[in-house]
Amino acid sequence: MKRLIVLLALLIVTFWAFGLIAAPTKLTFVCPAWQADTVKAVKAIVAEWNEANPDIQVEINWQGWENLDDYLLTSFQGGQAPDIFHEDSVMCYEYGMLGYAAPLNDYLSDDTLSDISSSIWKGVSDDKGTIYGMPLLQETLVIFYNKDLFADAGITVPADGMITWSELRDYAQKLTKRDENGEVTTWGLLAPFEQRLWWCLVNENNGHVLQQYDDGTWHVDIDNNARQAIKSFTDLVTVDKTMPQDILSYDFMSLLQGFKTGKYAMFSYGCWVRSWIERLTKGKLNWGMLQVKGDKKTVTESDPQSLGIYINSPHKEEAAQFVRFFTNTENSARIAHADWLFPVRQSALERPEFQTEEGQWNVAYQWLPYAQDVKPHMFGFFSWEWQSFLPQLELVVLGKEDLDTALSDATTQGNLFLKRMGLQ
Template sequence: MRTRWIFVLVVGLLLTACSSGDGGSEGRVTLRFQSLAWQQESVDANKELVQEWNAAHPDVKVEYVQGSWDSVHDQLLTSFEGGEAPDIIHDASDDLADFAYGGYLADLGELLPARLKSDIPQRSWETTTFGDGIYGVPFLQEPRVLIANATWLRESGVRIPTPQNPWTWEEFRSIAEELSGGGKYGVAWPLKEPVSATLNLSLSTGGQMFHRGADGRVTVRFDAADEVVPRTVHDEVNTDGSASSSTLGMGGSDTLPGFFGGKYAMVPLGFSYRQQIVQQAPKGFDWMVLPAPAGADGLTQGVSPQTLSVAEDSPHKKEAVEFIDFLLQPKNMVRLALGDWMLPTGTEAFKDPALHTTKDHWATGTALAAHLRSAPAQSVRGYPEWKDKVATPAFQEYYSGAIGLAELRKRLVEDGNLVLARYQR
């Protein structure tokens, strides 16, 4: 009799385990996918793909959770520490280092299918590799470009740059000044968040900022190559008068009304801003996409791709990676890229003709893809704190003319190294 009751108890516990804890009935696995998609086309593409997965995989349901780029780092940190992190996490590669080293993200190295590993180039995998592990799948990326008023530039007679024959930084500064005057500006720099733009564009001049020693410790340096881009912005605003000081505190979208209104000839923006321009530009407004200026290292620039990661605490890592593999099948990666107006990292997806058309200037962006490299801050522990507490206010003050180059260097290096040291003990 006792044996029978033990048997009943064990069976009952097993049935209970199968019907709960997985978020569904009869043992169905439920995965929470937090997406940061925000443009309507992108949100629609993500939700459609989740629906297609769920229709084809009744035993593994994916729940779509809407996140926000504005608060993702703090929100994820809170959810990790509270044991409530989503299974599948959409983020950017330059936000992953602290989470990866902190043990919050799963190492995907042994879980990724061979197809996905081989389809994405090694230079993209480098953006999500920390130590010996891979902690995210890089899937979308965008170069920084110059969005220009085509009519203004053509009427001025300046040389129009191409990816094959870009402007140098010196030429860009000179042309911005030539395009200015009469209350109009050659360029508007939207630098509300100045750090990633400055560091990533500085790769073109050989700037690196972060340097890893033989002992593995990372320190900040601000050498001559690191000065070129910041000095160009500073001088355009404070010396030449070719860049509007009022846009320094703006986000990219904030500059578009002035751009459409003929106040600025050019605005440096991410490639995906083309969508807003297509949707918001007045009828007949003629615009073009130009490559960012080139330096000693040509058109090279840093990039922090959008990524998909899996929480270390997820009990369903295998199923989570299977969903990621589905989401990033070539045809699906193209859908995500078109929805976000960005470039896919996948080799097969990148071949899609829709990404190489002259319409909406897709071809200019795809011509720049080969020049994208891992952003300088990619694997630096403590980067979010360095960026928020040291670099952002220092660059903002330098660009506005409140401090000089020597003070900028002092704060980035001395104050910055104090911050990074706390993460490398």
Template sequence: MKKTGYMAVSLMLAASLSLTACGNNAEETNKGTEATNNAAGNATKAPAAEPVTVTLAGWGASPEEQELLNQTLKEFEDKNPNIKVKYEVIADQYMDVIKTRLIGGEGPDVFYLDAFEAPGLIERNVLEPLDSYVTPEFDVADFEQPMVDAFKKDGVSYGFPKDFSTLAMFYNKKDFAEAGIAAPPTTWDELKEDAIKLTKKEGDKTVRFGFGVAPELARQMFMIQAFGGKVSDEEGNATFASPEALKGLQLVTDMHSVDKSSGEPKEVGAGWGGEMFGQGKASIVFEGNWAIPFLESNYKDLDYATAELPTVNGKKGTMAFTVAYVMNKESKQKQAAWQLISYLTGKEGMKTWTSKGFALPTRKSVAQELGYDKDELRGAIVAGASYATPWQAGSTLPTIMNNFNNQFVDTFMGNSKLEDAMKKAEDVANKEIKAAK
């Protein structure tokens, strides 16, 4: 996604919504809220009477995942013969396309929304609040709390998560045995010690790092939080250069610049952590559920295991990446749209969708029924769900992320001091955020 395109669409959407907001007085707003609540109440009492078509938009997936989604949608249609689902794959620039269609009044009834993008769309008032549609049978308490909270604002739910992954520690069992390490590290200090033992050199060249690192905000946010730091404040300004945030980030950079026991994928010619790990160029990486089918397909003989991430400052932490089904506030088929969302994120639909393990269920009962909580490889990923930090931090996160990533890679590689790099990134981010207001 080009930055200029993203910004242009965002500004168009913001301008459109501002004009709409200015044209509504308090009385009209109250009437609209009452009408929405009435419609929502009716939706919980009876299925749609007339045959309707609900449009659903999402991004592309593997053939296996697409087959599972098709199966889930067919099961929904069989159980709801009065509702047809028109599913569309938006292959390129997904969010730009969605935002453009929302501006033009042609948005889908239901669509995928990544937690990263959720605060921005919630803030722009284009999503239908869902709490009034929910019945006790839907069992909201069954969801992993961080995942469902990722799509809330001021206690109001705007989406329900369809799947997720946290980060877990993937470790090479053969490397551990050769280094005399009996069990995976459970604290950062242990990780630091083990990574040194696992690092392998040939002359002056490191051919295998003990720890493979992704030096980006999406993977390091929980490290910022480990000592009480924050990525941003309530006004959306970047705050990742605080002393508390730097404490966690320093642990990451020191393993590379001081211990020489960690490296990023491109240092060994790999594209990402899973490939780095599969090629035997890192003994430990922090990756998600997506790495399991990749490793099974490309490195069948790799002997590895997973564990929860090591504690930092005595606290458990990890990242969570999750996607929800949300409803277009301007949908003309809200009753049917909710029936679709409630099935896809309900226990039955979620069981079908996550049955092969390509995606993990956000409902605790489904994870238990499918055995993922006890799975040899996926158990650690599921275990992190209850305490994970979702990958989001308000509507200004895209700006914050870009500036953080540019400077953190530089300091990770030893080209600048961490404190100086993060201060520079924070200042530039905040100038851009202020200019955009």
């Protein structure tokens, strides 16, 4: 009887130990992909990984972009964060500074480092060179335009689609149509605040809104070049009245419908919106893309995205393996193409599918050399922009305050905020 009990106990312990040893490592991957083709591509890549790596299984946790920051921040603070997360590059950097994202330098090969441009790496790194995100995607901010409305207005665009600031203003004026009561029936341009065309203009004019001093502190110090750029943007609403106040509170689907029906002759958005225009208009709308070039330089927003790893993940090494697989040349190209974006890897960018005429990939592609993250590389940039800068510009757009007063208030309030953030 004793022998039987001992034998049973041994069997139980063996099975238990075997079960523990054999249990695969489980990783959670927070993914904000939402377009049907991208979701399909992500699912396929994860399935391929899971099949090839039975000992490291990845589970996708789908989240929306609109609540991704809140979700991750509360997860980090609660100590229950996912092992891997897909975010804006700037957020990977901020989570790194807060001590939530793991440094990735040890997990990156020289080939990977040299395959991606230094400006993209800078966006996910701190001043000491610590990298907190593995870059994956980028885009070009473009101006979509209705070719038929342009033809009706007698506008001929340059062959390369690149127009000057004054041409943009001139086009918007020519395209804005009013009925007999003076009501606008077609707006020349709609450039939503959050899409940051105005930040591109500030950069093109070599302007500075935020400045980092030699001691590392940050200050709101708006120079004349920046003022000139911001004025040229807000004048479209307040002086020319060729852009509606809807830039403050637009609805994405209404914007697309408005473009389709001719309510907006031009609108500024990331190049991935091509997929939505194609889908919505089913090839019946004659549309194209423009890029605004500056006198001093040409800049378009790249808005890069990256993958980060939670610093307290018990499986950082395994997570890094998955990140390497997910962001390799082949897979980054698959995801980028499905999402109508561009991969950040040069080796993936060279693939022919990113330069085809179909879907106007070639047009968006040609402006990649001008793509950069137009947001100053300051910790808490979004917070500062959202809390103390945009509200002032909103008042200008609404005609409730003049630009000088608004920028003066933005400087005072912004510096108070930066001080509170410990950036001064």
